[in-house]
Amino acid sequence: METLNRAVRYIVLMTVCNLAISFVLLYAKGIAEFKGFIIGTVVNTIFVTIWYLGARKGMKSNTLVLLLITVGGFPVRLAILALFAFGGLLFFQMNTMYFAVAFLIGTIFSLIIEVWFFNTLSFPGSKNIR
DSSP states (O other), X not given: OHHHHHHHHHHHHHHHHHHHHHHHHHHHTOHHHHHHHHHHHHHHHHHHHHHHHHHHHHXXXXXXXXXXXXXXXXXXXXXXXXXXXXXXXXXXXXXXXXXXHXXXXXXXXXXXXXXXXXXXXXXXXXXXXX
16 A cells, blocks of 8 residues: 555656646746646546556455556546547637647656556565566
8 A cells, every 4th residue: 555655646746747837838838738738637637546546446456457457447548538638629729739748748657657556566475477
């Protein structure tokens, strides 16, 4: 559970940095760029929340179950991404390039954190293959 808490702290730090960049863009670039970056950050935060709920549930099982929960959430993530991407364009008039950059930055950092989390997990009774 300690590794999950540490992963959450890293993710919160990454999200706070993305939010700070969003507000810098509000003053430096404009409202459309700000909307794009903030919506990209929000979408990534939703994805991380889905991953956290699955990881917390899967920690009671073995690593394969945890991996299946993570992969099983892919269609849900894809639907949420489509909803925000098309809805952001239609309703918020956001800048898609800044949305894509924020989403890409968040996805890369959360992927690094998720891989680190899976790598540091140890389940009692499991044999290490070397």
